[in-house]
Structure formats: C-alpha cells, structure tokens
Amino acid sequence: MEPNNESNEPARQAQGEQKANNNEQTSSAPVQNDRPNGGRGRGGAPRGGQRGGSQRGGSSRGGQGRQSGERKTENGERSGVSRGQAIRAQKRSQMDAQRIANQFMPASTDEKRRPNFIDDSPRLKIIGLGGMDGGGSKNMMLVEYMNDAVIIDCGNDLSVDLPGINYGIADTAYLDQIKNKLRAYIITHGHLDHIGGLPHIVPKYPAPIYGSKFTIGRVEEIFENFGLPMPDGFELRTVTMNEDTHERLKVGEFFVELVRITHSIPGSTCVVLDTPVGRIINTGDFRFDPNPLDHERSDIERLKELGNEGVLALLSESTTVERMGRTPSESTIEQSFIDIMQQAPGRIFVGLFSTNMNRVQMIINAAIHHNRKIAMDGRSMVSTLEMAVRHGFMKVPKGTFVPIASAATMPDDQLVVVCTGSQGEPSSALQRMANGEHRHVKMKEQDTVILSSTPIPESGNDALVGVMVDGLVKKGVHVFEARNHDLDGVGPLHVSGHASRDEYAEMIEYTKPKFFIPIYGAYRVKQRHIDLAVETGIPRANTVNALNGEVIALTPDKMEVIGEVPSGTILVDQTGAIVSNVVVKDRVLLAEEGLVAVILTIDKKSGNLMTSPDIVSRGFIYMRDNEEIMNGLRNELRRAVQQRFKRVDLDRFKTELKDHMNHFLFEHTQRSPIIIPVVNVIGGGGPKGEPKTATVAAGGRTKTAEEVAAEQQKRFQQMRARLLTQDSRID
Ligand SMILES: [Zn+2]
Numbered sequence: 001m002e003p004n005n006e007s008n009e010p011a012r013q014a015q016g017e018q019k020a021n022n023n024e025q026t027s028s029a030p031v032q033n034d035r036p037n038g039g040r041g042r043g044g045a046p047r048g049g050q051r052g053g054s055q056r057g058g059s060s061r062g063g064q065g066r067q068s069g070e071r072k073t074e075n076g077e078r079s080g081v082s083r084g085q086a087i088r089a090q091k092r093s094q095m096d097a098q099r100i101a102n103q104f105m106p107a108s109t110d111e112k113r114r115p116n117f118i119d120d121s122p123r124l125k126i127i128g129l130g131g132m133d134g135g136g137s138k139n140m141m142l143v144e145y146m147n148d149a150v151i152i153d154c155g156n157d158l159s160v161d162l163p164g165i166n167y168g169i170a171d172t173a174y175l176d177q178i179k180n181k182l183r184a185y186i187i188t189h190g191h192l193d194h195i196g197g198l199p200h201i202v203p204k205y206p207a208p209i210y211g212s213k214f215t216i217g218r219v220e221e222i223f224e225n226f227g228l229p230m231p232d233g234f235e236l237r238t239v240t241m242n243e244d245t246h247e248r249l250k251v252g253e254f255f256v257e258l259v260r261i262t263h264s265i266p267g268s269t270c271v272v273l274d275t276p277v278g279r280i281i282n283t284g285d286f287r288f289d290p291n292p293l294d295h296e297r298s299d300i301e302r303l304k305e306l307g308n309e310g311v312l313a314l315l316s317e318s319t320t321v322e323r324m325g326r327t328p329s330e331s332t333i334e335q336s337f338i339d340i341m342q343q344a345p346g347r348i349f350v351g352l353f354s355t356n357m358n359r360v361q362m363i364i365n366a367a368i369h370h371n372r373k374i375a376m377d378g379r380s381m382v383s384t385l386e387m388a389v390r391h392g393f394m395k396v397p398k399g400t401f402v403p404i405a406s407a408a409t410m411p412d413d414q415l416v417v418v419c420t421g422s423q424g425e426p427s428s429a430l431q432r433m434a435n436g437e438h439r440h441v442k443m444k445e446q447d448t449v450i451l452s453s454t455p456i457p458e459s460g461n462d463a464l465v466g467v468m469v470d471g472l473v474k475k476g477v478h479v480f481e482a483r484n485h486d487l488d489g490v491g492p493l494h495v496s497g498h499a500s501r502d503e504y505a506e507m508i509e510y511t512k513p514k515f516f517i518p519i520y521g522a523y524r525v526k527q528r529h530i531d532l533a534v535e536t537g538i539p540r541a542n543t544v545n546a547l548n549g550e551v552i553a554l555t556p557d558k559m560e561v562i563g564e565v566p567s568g569t570i571l572v573d574q575t576g577a578i579v580s581n582v583v584v585k586d587r588v589l590l591a592e593e594g595l596v597a598v599i600l601t602i603d604k605k606s607g608n609l610m611t612s613p614d615i616v617s618r619g620f621i622y623m624r625d626n627e628e629i630m631n632g633l634r635n636e637l638r639r640a641v642q643q644r645f646k647r648v649d650l651d652r653f654k655t656e657l658k659d660h661m662n663h664f665l666f667e668h669t670q671r672s673p674i675i676i677p678v679v680n681v682i683g684g685g686g687p688k689g690e691p692k693t694a695t696v697a698a699g700g701r702t703k704t705a706e707e708v709a710a711e712q713q714k715r716f717q718q719m720r721a722r723l724l725t726q727d728s729r730i731d
Pocket of ligand 1: 189191263285
C-alpha cells in the first residue's frame with residue numbers, strides 16, 4: 001500500500017491558506033452558530049471532518065451553556081461559571097489536544113528509551129520498527145544477528161492527519177544502540193511507504209542502500225527532491241542488484257538476494273536474507289499477476305526453489321488479505337483504454353497514481369494505437385517518468401510526447417493528457433484543469449476524463465473525488481470512474497497492486513516457511529493472515545502477530561517475542577523538518593479553540609493603561625458580531641490593570657491576566673482559546689516592552705507584524721510548491 005500524498009496534504013494546505021488570508025479580527029463564525037451541537041470535528045475539509053468524528057467526538061463539553069453570557073446578577077457580577085469550571089474546561093481542551101497529538105508519539109519516555117532486553121545469544125532478531133500497525137505505514141523491518149544488522153524497507157506514513165504535518169517516520173531511537181552493526185538498507189520497491197524515511201534516517205545511521213535498478217532510481221529521485229540539505233560529509237551509497245539472476249551479495253554475516261515480483265510499480269522484489277540461523281523472506285508488496293504488461297512476471301519458480309531449500313520464516317505483507325479470490329491482471333484494463341479512446345469525441349485526460357509506470361505505458365500504447373499525442377503534467381509523475389525512461393523501463397517512440405504548454409494548440413481528437421489527481425487532490429494537475437486554473441489546459445464540454453484508480457480506503461478521498469466529478473459533469477465533461485465501469489459499459493479501469501486471499505495463500509505454499517510473520521498491515525488484517533497461514537498448514541504456534549517494537553527472536557526451532565525496543569512516530573512538516581509533539585498539541589488547540597491575544601500598553605510610573613486594550617482574535621469568535629463580549633473583556637482588562645498591575649511582578653501579573661481572561665471567555669463563550677497577553681511597559685527607563693517578538697528588518701528597522709506574517713506566508717508557499725513534487729501513494 002502506498003499512501004497518497006497529493007491527496008491529503010494540499011487539502012489541508014488549502015484550508016490553512018484560506019485562514020491566513022482572513023483579515024484582521026475575522027474568525028470562523030459567530031459564536032451562536034459556529035459549532036452546532038458542541039461537535040469538535042473540523043468543519044470544511046471532508047477528510048478532517050471524517051476522521052475528526054471519531055477522534056474528537058469524545059469531548060464532554062456540549063453547547064448547553066452557550067447563552068450563559070446573558071446570565072448576570074443585578075449588579076453585573078458573573079454568576080454561571082466558577083473559576084474552577086473554567087480551569088477544568090481549559091484542562092480538558094488541552095488533554096483533548098494532547099490525545100490527538102499523542103496518536104503519533106515518539107519513543108521519548110525515558111524508560112522506553114532503552115530496550116528492555118539484553119541479548120547477545122546467537123538468535124536472529126526481527127523487529128518491526130514500523131509497518132506492523134497498518135498498511136502504508138512507514139514500513140521498516142530490522143533484522144539483527146550478533147554483530148550484524150540490516151534494515152528492510154524504510155518508508156514514511158502519509159496518512160498522518162495533524163495540522164501542518166506532512167508525514168510520519170519511524171522512531172529509530174533503538175538504532176543508536178546498534179549503529180555500529182548496521183550493514184545495509186535493503187528495499188523491496190520504490191513506493192514512498194517503503195523508501196520515504198530514507199532521507200531522514202540514512203544520514204543519521206549511514207549504510208549502503210540495496211535494491212533493484214528501478215528501486216534505486218526512485219531512491220536517488222527522493223534524495224534529489226528532498227527539501228533539506230544533507231549533513232556535511234554524507235554520501236549516498238547505493239548498490240543496484242539484479243532481480244533476475246538470483247545474484248547473492250554478502251552483507252555482514254548475511255547474504256541478500258532479490259526475487260522479481262509483480263506489484264504496481266516496476267522493479268518490485270521480494271527480499272531473501274540468508275542468515276546463520278536460517279533463511280528469511282520479506283515479500284514486500286505483491287500480487288501474482290499472470291500477465292503483467294511489461295511481461296516481467298513474478299519469479300514463482302525461484303520462490304518455489306527457495307521453499308524447497310528451506311525457509312525459516314516468511315514475512316508476508318498483509319494489505320488486502322481480506323479480499324477474496326485473486327486480483328485481476330493489470331492487462332485486463334488495456335482494452336478499456338483502447339475502447340474509451342475509440343469513442344471519445346475530444347480530448348482525453350487520464351488521472352492515475354504518479355509512480356504507476358506500467359499503467360502509463362499502457363496509455364502510451366493505446367494513444368499510439370489511436371494516433372494521439374500525449375502530454376503529461378504533475379511534477380512527481382514527470383520526475384518518475386524521466387527516471388524510468390532514463391533507465392530504459394519505458395517504450396516511448398520518438399514524438400509521442402508533446403509539452404503540456406502546447407497541449408492547448410493540439411487538435412482535440414489527437415491529444416491524451418496523463419496527469420496526477422485521480423484522488424481528487426485539490427492542487428493536482430487534473431483538478432486545476434477541471435477548475436480552469438491550469439495555465440495551459442482548461443477542460444470543456446466534450447472532453448473525456450478517465451480516473452484510473454480508486455480512492456484510497458478510509459482516506460476521505462472519495463468525497464474529494466465526488467466534488468471533482470460533480471464539477472466536471474456540470475461542465476459537460478464525460479467522466480469514467482473506475483468504480484462505475486460496468487455502468488458505463490466499459491472494461492475495468494483500475495486493478496489493485498496487491499494480492500487477494502488466494503495469492504497470499506500461494507505465497508505461503510510456494511515458500512513453505514517454518515515460521516510465519518504477517519507484516520505491513522493493520523493488526524486485525526494480520527490476524528486474518530495468520531488464520532490463512534494456519535489453513536495452509538502452518539501450526540498456529542509457529543506464527544506471531546507482533547506489534548511495532550516487539551523483538552521476535554528466532555532459532556532454527558523456536559520463535560518467540562523476547563522483549564521490546566522503543567518504537568513510535570516522528571512527525572515531519574512540509575519542509576522535511578521534524579516537528580515536536582508539543583508543537584503539534586498547540587496546533588491542535590489552535591485549530592480547535594482559536595487564539596486571543598491582548599496587547600496592553602501600561603505606563604510604568606502610574607500603572608495606568610495608556611491606550612485602550614488591543615484585542616486580536618483568530619479562529620475564536622468573529623469580533624464584530626460579538627462586540628458586547630469584546631467590550632466586556634476590555635473592561636475586565638482595564639479593571640485587572642488597575643487592581644493588580646502595581647501590586648505584583650510582571651510575570652505574576654500576566655499569569656493572573658491569563659487566568660482571568662480564560663474565566664471570562666469561557667463563561668461567555670464556553671470555549672478555552674489559547675490566550676496570549678502582551679504587556680508593554682512604557683517609560684521610567686525600567687523594563688522595556690516585552691515580549692521580544694519583533695525581529696529586525698534589513699535597515700536595522702524593527703519588522704512589523706505584517707512583514708513577519710508576509711514572510712511566513714511566502715515561506716509557506718515555497719514549501720507548498722516543493723510538496724507538490726512529492727509522490728503519491730498507490731493501491
Ligand atoms: Zn507498494
């Protein structure tokens with residue numbers, strides 16, 4: 001499984017951008033109707049909304065006290081809400097935010113920093129540092145024996161749905177302890193959930209990266225496109241292996257071999273590792289396609305041979321074990337493309353996953369068949385195509401491709417546009433063409449769009465695709481969705497890159513392992529995989545459904561879990577930088593509750609306010625519609641300054657101010673926004689205004705808040721541009 005980056009990230013970004021464009025003092029909506037039912041899901045984005053429902057539905061706060069702002073006693077004293085209630089509500093909000101942020105925790109608690117086992121015995125240890133908790137989830141297996149260790153796969157997790165977070169990578173704290181043993185990274189195939197962690201992890205724990213030619217091409221591609229500079233002295237070392245000749249390379253005490261397997265990206269392989277304890281096989285992602293378009297069939301003969309020689313343990317991916325039967329061959333969809341192109345009156349647009357080069361080849365073939373030229377758009381796809389052509393993986397006759405810039409001048413019936421965006425990603429090439437926002441191509445009546453993928457399950461992308469297709473149909477565009485091919489009277493438009501149940505069983509039957517370890521899948525799906533293995537004759541005692549971090553020890557006749565090493569998720573933002581869990585918690589709080597800043601300018605000598613308190617609200621309430629509350633808050637602030645400023649020190653004063661504001665705002669709105677008091681003390685040569693948030697501009701002049709914001713906005717846009725070069729994830 002490979003998660004789709006382009007599908008979810010830009011959706012969140014678009015939201016963020018919108019917020020950033022809001023002008024002063026605007027916020028989501030007026031108090032009374034902002035959050036009906038007290039629900040805490042993020043409105044707007046279908047994705048956030050969907051997941052938010054389950055994650056954030058647990059808040060015990062309802063909207064029942066919403067009108068409490070009106071409840072005052074005769075002399076104007078507040079009555080409804082005690083200070084304790086306000087504080088408890090604030091704590092609850094913080095705990096909610098913490099819980100959401102903690103779904104993706106680094107292994108940072110001190111006790112867990114060190115593994116709870118010491119083991120130098122001649123046992124083989126297999127540890128899932130990632131990927132044991134769901135498909136598409138930073139797949140990463142560590143194999144360790146005495147003084148040698150290798151890592152198989154090193155992916156990232158693009159399904160992390162937290163504000164400003166692009167993806168997660170595995171917490172590799174354990175590698176600190178065995179750094180000197182690490183001999184190699186061995187990669188099964190070039191999807192991001194198998195290679196996306198490499199640019200973060202390899203520079204920290206250097207070792208050469210082994211893989212097939214296409215996989216190594218992809219590895220080089222992601223290192224080239226990585227946003228951050230590599231540390232000084234770091235050198236990317238790769239070893240390209242031939243997956244057809246059964247060559248075996250010695251890596252420490254191990255021998256490694258790659259075996260060709262079919263999946264949805266070229267160069268996919270099983271990794272065979274011969275160790276002093278016995279042979280293990282990691283299948284990588286696979287299906288057994290009997291008739292792949294590139295004629296590169298799975299090397300079933302070799303798998304059988306290996307099985308006959310003896311396999312100690314099979315580590316088999318588990319993505320779609322719950323799917324019955326067999327996955328249809330990729331070749332079943334080629335005719336569908338030819339048929340649709342036959343009847344399409346005008347231009348044809350095909351949206352698909354960016355690394356699915358076999359599919360691209362299929363479209364090239366169909367286009368040539370119909371004398372159409374191809375234009376391609378979507379940076380990640382173009383990048384992978386270039387790499388694939390350079391390495392000779394594609395058969396592209398000269399003159400087949402035309403630049404996207406000249407697409408508009410081509411006769412309609414001679415053009416096919418291949419692009420990213422089949423998941424409805426808001427910033428994708430397809431979406432921009434559909435919206436008329438694309439520089440060169442705008443969709444019109446009589447165009448045909450083929451969506452050659454299905455929305456990634458549980459991603460929320462089906463809603464995005466729905467919105468996009470609605471827009472297209474309104475324009476009079478013919479849309480072929482993979483799921484509706486029967487309705488449309490055409491053949492299949494997409495098949496999965498993963499096996500179905502019968503094929504998973506065959507993998508076990510071919511390799512005849514003594515022990516069976518399901519990997520790369522959700523716990524429940526791995527359990528199904530174990531049941532399947534038992535059906536094929538593996539004793540249940542010879543299977544284990546391990547969690548991330550659990551240490552599976554193997555001897556020639558025993559498999560057991562002997563302990564645990566630190567495991568967890570490190571969060572990465574759009575620039576490639578690591579983001580602390582604490583920061584994420586604040587972002588969630590901001591997203592849920594908003595922010596209120598008050599700026600007080602106080603004369604040091606007199607202790608009087610020099611101007612009316614400035615109140616800035618973001619994502620909290622719309623101030624213009626709530627003047628009464630804001631005026632009330634200003635009065636509270638004036639009173640607080642009068643009564644307390646001269647009596648306590650500045651830090652204490654600010655703490656009190658925060659508490660007081662929290663109480664006041666909670667009472668009137670039933671919410672606990674993040675509160676930032678800024679107190680400028682002027683005059684008397686005493687403590688200068690603080691805090692020092694302003695930075696210095698080029699001329700020595702202090703930058704204004706607007707300038708700082710403009711710069712941040714610019715950086716954000718650069719990040720976003722860079723993000724679009726990243727790859728998508730594939731079923
Ligand atoms: Zn894959």
